[in-house]
Amino acid sequence: MGRSSLRARPVAGALLACACAWLAAGGCAGPKRLPSVVVSPRPGPGVEATPEPVVPPPAADVPEHPVAPPIPWLEPAEPLRLLGVGLLEDRPRLELRAEGAAWVRDADSGHTLAALEAGEPLACTRAGEDVAWRAGGEEGRARSIALQPIDPGFLVSAPGGSYRGDFLVLPTPRGTGLTLVNNVELEDYLKGVVPWEIGRHDDTKFDALCAQAVAARTYTVARIGSRQARGFDLYATVMDQVYKGATGEDARCNEAIATTAPLVLRHGGREIEAYYSACCGGSSCAVSEVWPKPDLPYLRRVADKPEQGGDAWCGGSPYYHWRETWSARELERILQRTLPEYVEYMAQGGGAWGGVAYTPARGGSAGRPGALRQLEIKRRTPSGRVAELAIVMDAGTYHVRGDRARWVLTPASGNLAILRSALFEVEVVRDDDRLREVSVRGRGFGHGIGLCQTGALGMAAAGRSWRDILAHYYPGATLDAVTRQER
Numbered sequence: 001m002g003r004s005s006l007r008a009r010p011v012a013g014a015l016l017a018c019a020c021a022w023l024a025a026g027g028c029a030g031p032k033r034l035p036s037v038v039v040s041p042r043p044g045p046g047v048e049a050t051p052e053p054v055v056p057p058p059a060a061d062v063p064e065h066p067v068a069p070p071i072p073w074l075e076p077a078e079p080l081r082l083l084g085v086g087l088l089e090d091r092p093r094l095e096l097r098a099e100g101a102a103w104v105r106d107a108d109s110g111h112t113l114a115a116l117e118a119g120e121p122l123a124c125t126r127a128g129e130d131v132a133w134r135a136g137g138e139e140g141r142a143r144s145i146a147l148q149p150i151d152p153g154f155l156v157s158a159p160g161g162s163y164r165g166d167f168l169v170l171p172t173p174r175g176t177g178l179t180l181v182n183n184v185e186l187e188d189y190l191k192g193v194v195p196w197e198i199g200r201h202d203d204t205k206f207d208a209l210c211a212q213a214v215a216a217r218t219y220t221v222a223r224i225g226s227r228q229a230r231g232f233d234l235y236a237t238v239m240d241q242v243y244k245g246a247t248g249e250d251a252r253c254n255e256a257i258a259t260t261a262p263l264v265l266r267h268g269g270r271e272i273e274a275y276y277s278a279c280c281g282g283s284s285c286a287v288s289e290v291w292p293k294p295d296l297p298y299l300r301r302v303a304d305k306p307e308q309g310g311d312a313w314c315g316g317s318p319y320y321h322w323r324e325t326w327s328a329r330e331l332e333r334i335l336q337r338t339l340p341e342y343v344e345y346m347a348q349g350g351g352a353w354g355g356v357a358y359t360p361a362r363g364g365s366a367g368r369p370g371a372l373r374q375l376e377i378k379r380r381t382p383s384g385r386v387a388e389l390a391i392v393m394d395a396g397t398y399h400v401r402g403d404r405a406r407w408v409l410t411p412a413s414g415n416l417a418i419l420r421s422a423l424f425e426v427e428v429v430r431d432d433d434r435l436r437e438v439s440v441r442g443r444g445f446g447h448g449i450g451l452c453q454t455g456a457l458g459m460a461a462a463g464r465s466w467r468d469i470l471a472h473y474y475p476g477a478t479l480d481a482v483t484r485q486e487r
């Protein structure tokens with residue numbers, strides 16, 4: 001599995017073919033060979049329009065970027081992982097610029113529509129169920145549009161940064177705007193993920209970067225195709241993994257990615273669900289402790305500390321201890337929104353947990369919680385996380401399960417949309433019989449399943465290898481080379 005600098009690039013066509021197959025058939029059928037039909041309405045980049053020569057020019061005179069090059073819609077010559085990363089959805093307008101010459105193509109047919117000079121824009125808007133495009137003095141409409149730099153080393157500037165690989169613009173399914181997809185090789189994708197997920201660190205933490213690279217590679221491979229109804233594989237956000245393309249790449253993270261390529265974690269013959277989070281607060285947890293999903297054998301509760309005891313590997317994390325405080329009035333206002341959302345969530349997918357989400361008081365309605373009376377943790381999971389939080393309101397009692405407590409007790413201020421973790425204690429301050437203030441004292445940041453990023457940094461600093469780190473957080477999983485896309 002290559003660093004892009006070490007291998008030829010027969011991939012762009014396969015990527016686009018893959019994306020096209022999704023669009024056409026509603027599913028990813030894997031790389032296909034597209035028809036090698038080329039329609040070039042004008043000379044290519046760097047090529048002057050010249051009178052037809054009387055005799056064919058010698059080979060040495062063939063311009064560097066010929067007018068009609070063969071479309072590189074070739075089958076990969078070696079096992080590859082290719083993926084489409086959804087950067088934006090439902091945008092009214094998109095503009096892309098490659099730093100070098102690039103082709104604009106109809107992504108369904110492979111036809112070349114226009115050739116762009118370095119820095120020339122491709123502008124797209126939505127036109128009914130099509131993409132209306134304008135590029136290099138040409139314009140038209142197509143079901144989807146591809147932008148493909150002639151040299152794979154050229155970056156493409158898109159909203160949000162600069163990116164390696166090719167681009168696909170398509171109508172957002174069930175939307176009115178456009179979706180922007182970055183089609184990129186797995187190893188190049190990881191370069192845009194690892195520094196944003198675990199940060200930039202010195203050499204003493206190098207093995208944590210390696211462990212993060214393997215976890216991210218595994219998560220990615222396991223998720224290829226999981227968002228295909230949207231026209232891509234993964235979101236470029238915390239919905240999947242934060243990805244910012246070539247913007248902010250880090251040399252040490254790139255080295256960790258190269259060191260661990262092409263390894264992924266496997267169990268039972270397939271890639272594991274390699275969840276990871278910022279800080280486990282001293283103990284990771286099983287899946288069912290926080291989500292209404294079945295447990296997995298390699299995602300177990302792990303005490304995040306040395307075998308011989310001592311401080312938690314993540315004990316030095318700024319997220320290890322935290323506190324969140326609301327006035328009763330503030331929290332009451334937040335709960336008017338989050339408790340009805342919770343009841344709705346439980347009526348949908350969250351119902352897999354079973355049990356009662358809401359017990360009404362006389363005349364109470366789940367959609368109108370009213371005044372806050374009491375909060376009490378009723379049950380805890382084996383790792384100490386909240387299994388059930390009872391919130392007593394005028395309208396009745398809401399039985400908040402697992403990680404959803406984080407969505408219900410949202411911070412009153414700051415940038416956090418949800419509470420840092422479900423590993424917390426509740427403190428209630430009363431004036432006589434009235435609630436005055438609610439505080440939550442917690443540990444950790446994130447769901448707590450799988451690799452603890454700050455714990456991995458602690459283990460690396462203590463001299464543990466990246467293989468030891470992975471074995472600690474994903475017990476029973478084995479390292480294996482990524483294989484040809486089989487899903």
Ligand SMILES: [Zn+2]
Pocket residue numbers: 279280281282283284304312313314452454455
């Ligand atoms: Zn930890």
